[in-house]
Amino acid sequence: QAQPVESGGGLVQAGGSLRLSCAASGSIFSISAVGWYRQAPGKQRELVATITSRGITNVADSVKGRFTISRDNRQKTVYLQMNSLKPEDTAVYYCRVITTGIWGQGTQVTVSS
Numbered sequence: 746q747a748q749p750v751e752s753g754g755g756l757v758q759a760g761g762s763l764r765l766s767c768a769a770s771g772s773i774f775s776i777s778a779v780g781w782y783r784q785a786p787g788k789q790r791e792l793v794a795t796i797t798s799r800g801i802t803n804v805a806d807s808v809k810g811r812f813t814i815s816r817d818n819r820q821k822t823v824y825l826q827m828n829s830l831k832p833e834d835t836a837v838y839y840c841r842v843i844t845t846g847i848w849g850q851g852t853q854v855t856v857s858s
Contacts, residue, residue: 748850749768749841751765752765752766756857757856759831759832759856759858763827767824767840770821774818775798780843783836783839794825796815802814812825825840836854837854
């Protein structure tokens with residue numbers, strides 16, 4: 746199974762939006778849960794959101810109501826829609842195919858105040 750590839754990060758002002766994508770290859774993707782995580786400078790990596798193969802989602806309290814996770818199994822892609830971004834959302838965002846345990850390389854999200 747190949748490493749998932751994240752994209753969509755960038756610099757945005759507070760209150761803005763970004764949509765991150767996590768593209769994966771391999772047959773296992775459609776039957777695997779996928780998670781988005783983030784790591785801010787000097788902090789531990791934390792779970793942001795997960796989605797099962799059937800589309801059941803779970804979102805961390807810190808982003809609930811602002812972030813939405815979704816997936817398109819035909820495109821083998823998982824999305825993280827991030828709205829009402831805050832400076833404290835600044836971090837490197839990673840996706841992980843939970844069944845394989847393989848991490849992506851991460852994408853930087855920077856929110857300016």
